[in-house]
Amino acid sequence: xxxxxxxxxxxxxxxxxxxxxxxxxxxxxxxxxxxxxxxxxxxxxxxxxxxxxxxxxxxxxxxxxxxxxxxxxxxxxxxxxxxxxxxxxxxxxxxxxxxxxxxxxxxxxxxxxxxxxxxxxxxxxxxxxxxxxxxxxxxxxxxxxxxxxxxxxxxxxxxxxxxxxxxxxxxxxxxxxxxxxxxxxxxxxxxxxxxxxxxxxxxxxxxxxxxxxxxxxxxxxxxxxxxxxxxxxxxxxxxxxxxxxxxxxxxxxxxxxxxxxxxxxxxxxxxxxxxxxxxxxxxxxxxxxxxxxxxxxxxxxxxxxxxxxxxxxxxxxxxxxxxxxxxxxxxxxxxxxxxxxx
Amino acid sequence: xxxxxxxxxxxxxxxxxxxxxxxxxxxxxxxxxxxxxxxxxxxxxxxxxxxxxxxxxxxxxxxxxxxxxxxxxxxxxxxxxxxxxxxxxxxxxxxxxxxxxxxxxxxxxxxxxxxxxxxxxxxxxxxxxxxxxxxxxxxxxxxxxxxxxxxxxxxxxxxxxxxxxxxxxxxxxxxxxxxxxxxxxxxxxxxxxxxxxxxxxxxxxxxxxxxxxxxxxxxxxxxxxxxxxxxxxxxxxxxxxxxxxxxxxxxxxxxxxxxxxxxxxxxxxxxxxxxxxxxxxxxxxxxxxxxxxxxxxxxxxxxxxxxxxxxxxxxxxxxxxxxxxxxxxxxxxxxxxxxxxxxxxxxxx
Numbered sequence: 001x002x003x004x005x006x007x008x009x010x011x012x013x014x015x016x017x018x019x020x021x022x023x024x025x026x027x028x029x030x031x032x033x034x035x036x037x038x039x040x041x042x043x044x045x046x047x048x049x050x051x052x053x054x055x056x057x058x059x060x061x062x063x064x065x066x067x068x069x070x071x072x073x074x075x076x077x078x079x080x081x082x083x084x085x086x087x088x089x090x091x092x093x094x095x096x097x098x099x100x101x102x103x104x105x106x107x108x109x110x111x112x113x114x115x116x117x118x119x120x121x122x123x124x125x126x127x128x129x130x131x132x133x134x135x136x137x138x139x140x141x142x143x144x145x146x147x148x149x150x151x152x153x154x155x156x157x158x159x160x161x162x163x164x165x166x167x168x169x170x171x172x173x174x175x176x177x178x179x180x181x182x183x184x185x186x187x188x189x190x191x192x193x194x195x196x197x198x199x200x201x202x203x204x205x206x207x208x209x210x211x212x213x214x215x216x217x218x219x220x221x222x223x224x225x226x227x228x229x230x231x232x233x234x235x236x237x238x239x240x241x242x243x244x245x246x247x248x249x250x251x252x253x254x255x256x257x258x259x260x261x262x263x264x265x266x267x268x269x270x271x272x273x274x275x276x277x278x279x280x281x282x283x284x285x286x287x288x289x290x291x292x293x294x295x296x297x298x299x300x301x302x303x304x305x306x307x308x309x310x311x312x313x314x315x316x317x318x319x320x321x322x323x324x325x326x327x328x329x330x331x332x333x334x335x336x337x338x339x340x341x342x
Numbered sequence: 343x344x345x346x347x348x349x350x351x352x353x354x355x356x357x358x359x360x361x362x363x364x365x366x367x368x369x370x371x372x373x374x375x376x377x378x379x380x381x382x383x384x385x386x387x388x389x390x391x392x393x394x395x396x397x398x399x400x401x402x403x404x405x406x407x408x409x410x411x412x413x414x415x416x417x418x419x420x421x422x423x424x425x426x427x428x429x430x431x432x433x434x435x436x437x438x439x440x441x442x443x444x445x446x447x448x449x450x451x452x453x454x455x456x457x458x459x460x461x462x463x464x465x466x467x468x469x470x471x472x473x474x475x476x477x478x479x480x481x482x483x484x485x486x487x488x489x490x491x492x493x494x495x496x497x498x499x500x501x502x503x504x505x506x507x508x509x510x511x512x513x514x515x516x517x518x519x520x521x522x523x524x525x526x527x528x529x530x531x532x533x534x535x536x537x538x539x540x541x542x543x544x545x546x547x548x549x550x551x552x553x554x555x556x557x558x559x560x561x562x563x564x565x566x567x568x569x570x571x572x573x574x575x576x577x578x579x580x581x582x583x584x585x586x587x588x589x590x591x592x593x594x595x596x597x598x599x600x601x602x603x604x605x606x607x608x609x610x611x612x613x614x615x616x617x618x619x620x621x622x623x624x625x626x627x628x629x630x631x632x633x634x635x636x637x638x639x640x641x642x643x644x645x646x647x648x649x650x651x652x653x654x655x656x657x658x659x660x661x662x663x664x665x666x667x668x669x670x671x672x673x674x675x676x677x678x679x680x681x682x683x684x685x686x687x688x689x690x691x
Contacts, residue, residue: 238461238463238466239466239467239468239469239470241418241461241467242461242467242468242469242529242532243469243480244416244418244453245416245418245453245454245458245459245461245533246453246454246480246481246484246533247450247451247452247453247454247455247484247485248454248480248481248484249450249484252480252484257469257472260472261469261470261471334471335470335471336471336518337470337471337516337518
């Protein structure tokens, strides 16, 4: 048995991810071509003549065989060219790069909110199974997951913006009174702090609050339940009994011994929830007029904007690979056994 | 048969044959588990004592309540388990504590320091994602005043004291990198880190191969002798108990049915169950056909109408009083007790 070094681990993971990326490229290509609707007709507009449509079809290369189109697409991919969006008229790459940070910031904030709630709630529920705390945690989690996000979002807007007036208007990432902070990471909270612009920070935070809570409430249920189940499992294991028999303090047992062991399933679920939220937060983005990639992808899909859809799916696949890599690395940090070759 | 007259139906208080106060005295201990399918009477009227620096074996088949007894003494019984009666007296430096009503805060300071426990399957009994050395340091930090800089050297010293080769290197190992025997040595080092006066070893050799079993048991015996530490060895292996223990307590279905010095128990077992256990124990000169299995099973301890003697359905000599009269405890000799209406008698009596 030997522990694998971290660079080897990273390299091996990336290598293992290559086939899935190739698969994603092929499938998205085929699927976007199979979509109903004619991009050329859509692009030419309702009043265009048949000739104009044919002409556009030719400029877009849509009159060639599927295989030829595919190789052109691959060639462009290698040059970092994701094509032009038919709806925005911009390159898909710049569209995605402009919108991805907004989605990331929203998802990360939602996840943060949900973790801050779910971990303590799950631990509390596990240490007192069957108590009123356990039951209320289950109730909160079930409510969070059964309310659709657009409903929670609208409810929060109604309460905090319309009735109480404590939240700003749900109109994107920053109210019109502020200018975007100089882009470093693309995340407004971090960029404004880097620029020491606290006014913008607060403005961005208050815009982010409601959509993040909306998303977070949805992620609360799986995280709290996994935390509870993992803690319950670990707390009844042999080594916890040893720790008790050694007279270790309750806090050492709970956090030093049990929680660290319970982290493994929690981190796994965290990865699943994260990638799920990243793609599925489109409803929240629509409700809060959030300029993220979810809403971009939906409008592209409706418009048969194949290049944008392909770009979106590819981005998600790459994000997913990166995310899984991060989670594997996190495993290796938490569990010394994770890097062992079997 | 000139057996001492039956005493009162309730079990007599355990009396230590030595004039000194026993280190641990358990009196009339009863414990039960409340489960969905009924209340399990796991321990009933258990009374015994452990003297300083003696080695006592608790023997019985699976489900006889040995481990429950150990966990109850340590005060770490599962929340579903409840002690319903009795006392557990711990005597140390001229003070006696009833562990059953000792506040958790005080009890926690005894656990792992004055009374320790090691478990079966050592590989799962250690935290899988913490270096074994650190786990020993955790215990030292909890119970000793050692300055932080001396914690690690002390832990390495402890690893060396249980004869682990390359202790400094092993300090950095995780349990999955070590063999079962090494893990059990580390468990022993962990349990003995603060020089306890009583060590409870619950099936310490289960899951280890035979040669490792012997080395682990010899190590335990040597360490106990060196430190004048009392040891309770819980096992289902009567042969192992006879080899290492001064006295043996035999349990069956939550009852303590017989206790005697090892030699005496083997020479003249008084309880039919003990006699059958001895007959079922493999020995070098016995062939397979010489081993007599004990027929039947433990009674279902959830039953509300358990007979007073829980061995009655498996016993050849059962008569009416066994079914409906309260169990009697008989003092066979000064050190030999049995709970049976029809003790077997034997060569010494």
